[in-house]
Amino acid sequence: MIKEKKIKPxxxxxxxxxxxxxxxxxxxxxxxxxxxxxxxxxGFQYLETPSFEYSDSIGKFLPxxxxxxxxxxxxxxxxxxxxxxYDLTAPLARYVAKNYLEIxxxxxxxxxxxxxxxxKPGPGRxxxxxxxxxxxxxxxxLQADAELCVMIxxxxxxxxxxxxxxxxxxxxxxxxxxxxxxxxxxxxNQKLTILRALDKIDRLGWVAVKQLLGEGRKDKSGxxxxxxxxxxDSIEILxxxxxxxxxxxxxxxxxxxxxxxxNFQNFExxxxxVRGLEYYTGVIFEVNLKFDVKNIxxxxxxxxxxxxxGRYDNLVKNFGDYDAPATGISIGLDRLVYALIQKKEFKIKxxxxxxxxxxxxxxxxxxxxxxxxxxxxxxxxEIYPGENKLKKQMEYANKIKSPAVILYGDDExxxxxxTLRDLTTGKEKSIEIKELVNEIKKII
Numbered sequence: 001m002i003k004e005k006k007i008k009p010x011x012x013x014x015x016x017x018x019x020x021x022x023x024x025x026x027x028x029x030x031x032x033x034x035x036x037x038x039x040x041x042x043g044f045q046y047l048e049t050p051s052f053e054y055s056d057s058i059g060k061f062l063p064x065x066x067x068x069x070x071x072x073x074x075x076x077x078x079x080x081x082x083x084x085x086y087d088l089t090a091p092l093a094r095y096v097a098k099n100y101l102e103i104x105x106x107x108x109x110x111x112x113x114x115x116x117x118x119x120k121p122g123p124g125r126x127x128x129x130x131x132x133x134x135x136x137x138x139x140x141x142l143q144a145d146a147e148l149c150v151m152i153x154x155x156x157x158x159x160x161x162x163x164x165x166x167x168x169x170x171x172x173x174x175x176x177x178x179x180x181x182x183x184x185x186x187x188x189n190q191k192l193t194i195l196r197a198l199d200k201i202d203r204l205g206w207v208a209v210k211q212l213l214g215e216g217r218k219d220k221s222g223x224x225x226x227x228x229x230x231x232x233d234s235i236e237i238l239x240x241x242x243x244x245x246x247x248x249x250x251x252x253x254x255x256x257x258x259x260x261x262x263n264f265q266n267f268e269x270x271x272x273x274v275r276g277l278e279y280y281t282g283v284i285f286e287v288n289l290k291f292d293v294k295n296i297x298x299x300x301x302x303x304x305x306x307x308x309x310g311r312y313d314n315l316v317k318n319f320g321d322y323d324a325p326a327t328g329i330s331i332g333l334d335r336l337v338y339a340l341i342q343k344k345e346f347k348i349k350x351x352x353x354x355x356x357x358x359x360x361x362x363x364x365x366x367x368x369x370x371x372x373x374x375x376x377x378x379x380x381x382e383i384y385p386g387e388n389k390l391k392k393q394m395e396y397a398n399k400i401k402s403p404a405v406i407l408y409g410d411d412e413x414x415x416x417x418x419t420l421r422d423l424t425t426g427k428e429k430s431i432e433i434k435e436l437v438n439e440i441k442k443i444i
Contacts, residue, residue: 016121016128038151086117088113165291370408
């Protein structure tokens, strides 16, 4: 009888997913704490929606396909398709429609949550990432749009950036709509293809984008993206208009007046900012970092956009006859953390435990008593959790970057004086238990 070879599971991650370690997570927690401070100050309500929604609520799939896999991860449950949320805006629209009579208008909410994209991953582009959103629902007042830009600026500066490190780029979807009229374009699918192409100007440049506006483009991997099939004359009109530096729409002129009232100056008009999401209806904005960072290959690159948003007055109407004009902003927190780690030195205190070394299992009662004294004093402490000799215990303590170990063998237990070894200096000191807390606080 031939024994079947057992196939071991892969230790590799799927493409587009990443393990995140303590330093990054602690900095992310710091940024989240600053976000929450600002959100409370600006009067936003904290909301959490589920990771899964009905696929037709998300709207990010092609309805003529048997499986809704265009951009989302999905499965079928009781004859209905469920999908992991693609963003936090569509779930908000669903929540507003469901609770329309109970919520205040305007409804101001913020959310921090993981989103998933079933798309081709690339450098700095993940299929799973943490997002921060803040939205006003139920108002057409451009005061809301302006305040979102002021608010995100305050968050960035609380995280340690200066005004020279970032800029808020603004434009309006009404500009592109007027351009479509200028080139006599009415096909909605063609419009979306054009918007997706224009959204890549910062990343690819005009030469590549003009290919996407025309017949199409083949990227470095050999993948071919079909173009919008515009004529060369129409492409020339688009390029010329989108390189202008003066606002040309009523909503933009209004928001500039509001910025002046706030004394907010860290913005620039850029008509090439279109935002790829097709539901935007008015003012749009994009948050761009202006400094260079190193990519995974060690090359210096301009980091660019970490998020953006704008006005979407018709999204909630998809769920019924609801009058809920809205505006919002979204920031990719993982991208922001990646950039900030390279920009500045964060003095994030890592609470590494004091390690109580185990000499004799029969003395576990004494070890636990010592551990309780330190933990009651809010000192991170652990009894060595393995089963090795002292040399291995010391290696463990050094590996986890413990500030000190406590040596508490039979002699120390009898004398009531544990030995504290500072792992930075290597110095040892015999200390009475009642003085142990004070001595450790000098080290940590």
